[in-house]
Amino acid sequence: MTRKEYKLAAIGGDGIGVEVVDACLEVLTTLADRDGSFTFGVTKFDWSTDRYKRTGAFMPADGADQLRAFDAILFGAVGAPDVPDHLTLWGLRLAICQPLDQYANVRPTRVLPGIQSPLRHVNGGEIDWVIVRENSEGEYAGQGGRSHPGLPLEVATDVSIFTRAGIERIMRFAFNLAQSRPRKLLTVVTKSNAQRHGMVLWDQIAAEVAREFPDVTWDKMLVDAMTVRMTMRPDSLDTIVATNLHADILSDLAAALSGSIGVAPTANLNPERDTPSMFEPIHGSAFDITGKGVANPVATFWTAAMMLDHLGERPAADRLMRAVESVTSNPDLHTPDLGGNATTRMVTDAVIEALRGRN
Ligand code: ATP
Numbered sequence: 001m002t003r004k005e006y007k008l009a010a011i012g013g014d015g016i017g018v019e020v021v022d023a024c025l026e027v028l029t030t031l032a033d034r035d036g037s038f039t040f041g042v043t044k045f046d047w048s049t050d051r052y053k054r055t056g057a058f059m060p061a062d063g064a065d066q067l068r069a070f071d072a073i074l075f076g077a078v079g080a081p082d083v084p085d086h087l088t089l090w091g092l093r094l095a096i097c098q099p100l101d102q103y104a105n106v107r108p109t110r111v112l113p114g115i116q117s118p119l120r121h122v123n124g125g126e127i128d129w130v131i132v133r134e135n136s137e138g139e140y141a142g143q144g145g146r147s148h149p150g151l152p153l154e155v156a157t158d159v160s161i162f163t164r165a166g167i168e169r170i171m172r173f174a175f176n177l178a179q180s181r182p183r184k185l186l187t188v189v190t191k192s193n194a195q196r197h198g199m200v201l202w203d204q205i206a207a208e209v210a211r212e213f214p215d216v217t218w219d220k221m222l223v224d225a226m227t228v229r230m231t232m233r234p235d236s237l238d239t240i241v242a243t244n245l246h247a248d249i250l251s252d253l254a255a256a257l258s259g260s261i262g263v264a265p266t267a268n269l270n271p272e273r274d275t276p277s278m279f280e281p282i283h284g285s286a287f288d289i290t291g292k293g294v295a296n297p298v299a300t301f302w303t304a305a306m307m308l309d310h311l312g313e314r315p316a317a318d319r320l321m322r323a324v325e326s327v328t329s330n331p332d333l334h335t336p337d338l339g340g341n342a343t344t345r346m347v348t349d350a351v352i353e354a355l356r357g358r359n
């Protein structure tokens with residue numbers, strides 16, 4: 001039987017991004033060898049803040065186009081303490097997500113076995129959410145500008161753009177996802193009391209799309225109240241959809257509630273599969289621990305499982321998650337962010353060993 005080859009673009013980026021992506025590529029090689037039906041043809045790209053400092057650009061001008069030739073993109077993290085964050089975000093992550101129209105950012109949140117949630121005193125730490133973040137417009141549309149520098153009337157504007165087409169497609173994606181999950185529960189998050197145009201349209205379209213999904217139970221929340229509900233009544237939530245900015249904030253909260261930002265994965269999806277999707281851990285480049293060998297690779301392994309699922313390799317995705325969960329179950333294999341002493345190497349080796357079936 002010939003093995004199917006997936007063309008995988010690997011962009012480690014900066015700091016621990018490179019470390020966790022390298023660890024993940026080792027795991028993927030083991031997984032593919034074990035499975036036998038597919039393999040990964042990996043191309044590494046050095047697109048990063050480092051490249052920006054050397055050449056003035058995070059990636060080549062046709063970078064996003066180069067990525068179209070791949071089946072999927074594995075991304076680490078980008079950013080360095082001495083380069084402003086907005087340059088990094090627009091120079092690389094958004095410069096890939098926007099042209100490739102990866103409009104659905106999906107962030108599963110679950111407390112993996114052996115990991116303690118800060119919510120363990122609320123409901124025993126039971127969380128099983130998926131946050132869907134609108135990933136193409138809204139507050140990150142990049143519209144606005146600055147004028148009159150230095151004068152008292154200096155003005156800076158950031159204009160949020162919400163389109164019917166953009167809201168409809170993310171809403172439909174979220175309702176579909178909610179429908180595919182056992183509880184069929186969707187919470188639509190807005191700030192429609194204060195933001196009286198885009199957010200009101202968002203509420204209106206939610207109600208319209210809801211009619212196509214009569215078996216999904218849905219409700220609306222204001223984003224501020226949502227933070228309270230996530231921490232006080234976590235089990236009342238399942239699938240959550242929110243704007244680019246709101247979901248960004250809520251998913252950092254969700255990551256913390258799942259035990260550590262080091263275990264939280266995300267996928268930037270083009271659900272129609274017209275273009276490759278991009279898979280990454282939620283965390284950043286974390287220069288405070290770079291080079292120490294203690295970055296938690298679990299978020300990246302989990303996002304690789306999401307990638308396998310997206311590629312249609314569900315059994316391999318499940319096998320990878322079972323291996324990861326067998327490792328998180330052992331406190332001796334917790335990295336410092338989870339309160340342990342394990343290294344990236346130890347966690348990676350343990351996952352590889354579990355995949356080989358030796359434990
Ligand atoms: P960015 O500016 O891109 O958000 P960052 O350097 O601020 O990047 P974050 O991802 O926001 O880093 O993480 C905040 C802190 O959490 C890090 O400084 C680090 O101490 C810790 N952290 C993040 N990811 C991991 C990980 N995978 N393993 C262990 N600790 C982590």
Ligand code: MG
Pocket residue numbers: 284
């Ligand atoms: Mg940060």
